[in-house]
Amino acid sequence: MTEYKTSIEKLNSLNYASWSYQMELLLMEADLWTIIEPGEDEPGEAATANEKKTYVSRQGKAQARIALAICDEQQMHIRSLTTPKQIWEELQKCTHRKTVNFALFS
Numbered sequence: 001m002t003e004y005k006t007s008i009e010k011l012n013s014l015n016y017a018s019w020s021y022q023m024e025l026l027l028m029e030a031d032l033w034t035i036i037e038p039g040e041d042e043p044g045e046a047a048t049a050n051e052k053k054t055y056v057s058r059q060g061k062a063q064a065r066i067a068l069a070i071c072d073e074q075q076m077h078i079r080s081l082t083t084p085k086q087i088w089e090e091l092q093k094c095t096h097r098k099t100v101n102f103a104l105f106s
Contacts, residue, residue: 006026006029008022008023008026009022010069010070010071011023011071011074011091011095012071012073012074013073016091016092016095019069020092023065023066024036026065026069027062027065030061030062030065032058032061032062032084035058035084035085036062036084036085036088039085040055040058040059042055043055059083062084063084063087066078066087066088066091067087070091074095077094077095
């Protein structure tokens with residue numbers, strides 16, 4: 001399998017629409033999008049050690065990809081969050097609102 005790196009512009013206060021679409025595609029490409037949508041539940045007590053390890057690994061990969069694709073000014077919104085789904089929803093809430101307001105008032 002050929003692995004390639006794709007880069008996107010980091011999320012800032014004005015580019016949420018294009019960033020979120022491109023980030024979704026990057027997460028899909030890495031088979032990580034289902035962590036965000038519809039979301040993945042933590043494995044239960046009956047899960048094997050390997051299933052738990054895979055879950056933690058996938059969560060970490062998705063979280064890192066999202067956090068590394070945002071500007072420093074946006075990181076304050078996510079520092080205390082612990083899952084990629086929480087991070088995605090917080091960025092959507094705080095950044096999408098600013099993008100819409102900018103478009104309406106400019």
